[in-house]
Amino acid sequence: MHPYKISLLIADDHPLFRAGVKQTLERLEAVEIYEAEEGNKALQIIQDIEPDVAVIDLRMPGKTGLEILSVLFESGTSTKIILLTMYKNVNYFYQAVSLGVKGYLLKETAVQDLVEAVKTVHSGGTFISNRLKALIESEKTDEFQNKLLIDSVNSLTSSERQIMKLLSDWKTNCEIADLLFNSIRTIENHRANISDKLNLRGVHSLVQFAIENRELF
Amino acid sequence: MHPYKISLLIADDHPLFRAGVKQTLERLEAVEIYEAEEGNKALQIIQDIEPDVAVIDLRMPGKTGLEILSVLFESGTSTKIILLTMYKNVNYFYQAVSLGVKGYLLKETAVQDLVEAVKTVHSGGTFISNRLKALIESEKTDEFQNKLLIDSVNSLTSSERQIMKLLSDWKTNCEIADLLFNSIRTIENHRANISDKLNLRGVHSLVQFAIENRELF
DNA sequence: CCCAAATTGAGTAGTACTACTCATTCCAAC
DNA sequence: GTTGGAATGAGTAGTACTACTCAATTTGGG
Numbered sequence: 001m002h003p004y005k006i007s008l009l010i011a012d013d014h015p016l017f018r019a020g021v022k023q024t025l026e027r028l029e030a031v032e033i034y035e036a037e038e039g040n041k042a043l044q045i046i047q048d049i050e051p052d053v054a055v056i057d058l059r060m061p062g063k064t065g066l067e068i069l070s071v072l073f074e075s076g077t078s079t080k081i082i083l084l085t086m087y088k089n090v091n092y093f094y095q096a097v098s099l100g101v102k103g104y105l106l107k108e109t110a111v112q113d114l115v116e117a118v119k120t121v122h123s124g125g126t127f128i129s130n131r132l133k134a135l136i137e138s139e140k141t142d143e144f145q146n147k148l149l150i151d152s153v154n155s156l157t158s159s160e161r162q163i164m165k166l167l168s169d170w171k172t173n174c175e176i177a178d179l180l181f182n183s184i185r186t187i188e189n190h191r192a193n194i195s196d197k198l199n200l201r202g203v204h205s206l207v208q209f210a211i212e213n214r215e216l217f
Numbered sequence: 218m219h220p221y222k223i224s225l226l227i228a229d230d231h232p233l234f235r236a237g238v239k240q241t242l243e244r245l246e247a248v249e250i251y252e253a254e255e256g257n258k259a260l261q262i263i264q265d266i267e268p269d270v271a272v273i274d275l276r277m278p279g280k281t282g283l284e285i286l287s288v289l290f291e292s293g294t295s296t297k298i299i300l301l302t303m304y305k306n307v308n309y310f311y312q313a314v315s316l317g318v319k320g321y322l323l324k325e326t327a328v329q330d331l332v333e334a335v336k337t338v339h340s341g342g343t344f345i346s347n348r349l350k351a352l353i354e355s356e357k358t359d360e361f362q363n364k365l366l367i368d369s370v371n372s373l374t375s376s377e378r379q380i381m382k383l384l385s386d387w388k389t390n391c392e393i394a395d396l397l398f399n400s401i402r403t404i405e406n407h408r409a410n411i412s413d414k415l416n417l418r419g420v421h422s423l424v425q426f427a428i429e430n431r432e433l434f
Numbered sequence: 435c436c437c438a439a440a441t442t443g444a445g446t447a448g449t450a451c452t453a454c455t456c457a458t459t460c461c462a463a464c
Numbered sequence: 465g466t467t468g469g470a471a472t473g474a475g476t477a478g479t480a481c482t483a484c485t486c487a488a489t490t491t492g493g494g
Contacts (some may be wrong), residue, residue: 015328020237111232170425186472203480208387403442421449
């Protein structure tokens with residue numbers, strides 16, 4: 001199909017999963033495959049070797065897929081990034097798109113999709129998992145809200161983000177106040193402001209949001 | 218190696234991961250491989266075909282690995298079960314062992330391990346991921362507490378389990394009371410009893426425990 | 435049939451968090 | 465050089481949950 005080899009990076013912390021991806025992608029004729037089992041190594045390989053396409057897991061030790069994407073978006077690279085994830089969280093998808101991702105696949109429906117995605121992004125296109133498209137479609141009424149949500153999260157200040165991080169670690173106001181050398185009232189006020197920005201109310205809502213969207217902070 | 222084929226079931230909801238496992242296990246000469254992408258199908262295949270060994274993901278749609286194990290432990294089967302999981306939660310392991318599991322592997326360290334594990338359990342032995350052994354070892358001081366914890370969880374009544382399920386879904390006492398047509402006071406009392414049994418205190422502790430140990434309820 | 439456990443419910447006091455409003459300080463941008 | 469956002473903190477009232485105690489009813493197993 002191509003007179004030259006396609007070079008590929010597969011980054012995932014599960015060896016068995018990498019084996020599955022590798023075997024699937026070897027259906028493509030003439031591929032050269034690199035592997036990374038953790039985020040920093042993946043980033044280094046992309047920066048040093050600049051493979052044509054990189055298939056990267058969203059959640060990895062070292063650096064997450066989004067963090068890698070963020071670094072590469074700043075510095076620029078010729079490598080096309082495809083993100084692979086278990087998580088059906090549409091927010092990650094929007095986040096990734098804004099960081100210039102070329103493909104986004106859900107692990108659950110990604111055998112033939114994966115081959116397609118690599119071909120497509122290598123020839124300059126973009127590829128999104130049908131399952132994810134369906135999810136976005138089914139949430140189409142909420143699409144507007146989702147964009148607003150991302151905007152809301154981006155509107156959080158650094159102190160507010162820090163508090164969200166600590167909340168996602170099940171810290172109480174009291175513990176957070178101690179950790180940050182602040183008054184409990186300060187933390188309470190920050191929480192109130194965050195709840196306003198994210199339009200959340202109820203006892204658990206902030207902690208739930210912090211935990212379910214851990215990677216956004 | 219064997220004059221007859223080893224029959225294997227691979228159960229996991231991620232096609233790419235199944236591909237990885239399948240490819241790895243095809244290193245064994247003479248294997249016959251069945252696949253299932255969800256828990257009920259996996260259970261059905263084991264009950265109908267009774268393959269020699271079944272490699273099952275802990276978290277799957279339909280039925281979880283522990284649920285399958287539980288059913289088979291009741292009814293009895295000749296199939297040897299190996300559980301594969303991402304979660305480094307030692308409690309699941311103890312739970313699985315008490316349900317007669319023959320092997321327990323962590324996805325992160327399981328390429329050569331997997332082949333070893335299948336060989337070992339097929340010839341009547343048991344196999345535990347070294348990484349998990351290390352975890353158990355490193356938590357050895359807590360081993361006693363872990364056993365107590367499992368005992369504690371097993372001591373919960375069905376109403377208490379139901380409340381834990383709802384708590385793991387971020388329901389408030391008020392919502393749970395409505396759902397179960399009970400007084401809020403009843404739910405509060407159940408929560409207090411659960412906290413006693415699990416030796417938990419603090420605002421978030423019960424919800425946190427319910428979420429982090431979702432599969433135990 | 436009876437006993438123990440489970441389920442349901444309440445009283446009371448206290449803690450943790452929410453939902454508003456308001457005030458001070460500080461820093462950076464226009 | 466002032467203006468606006470961010471960080472810090474407090475007042476007050478109310479809600480949600482905890483931490484105890486106590487008790488009535490139901491239910492399953494010996």
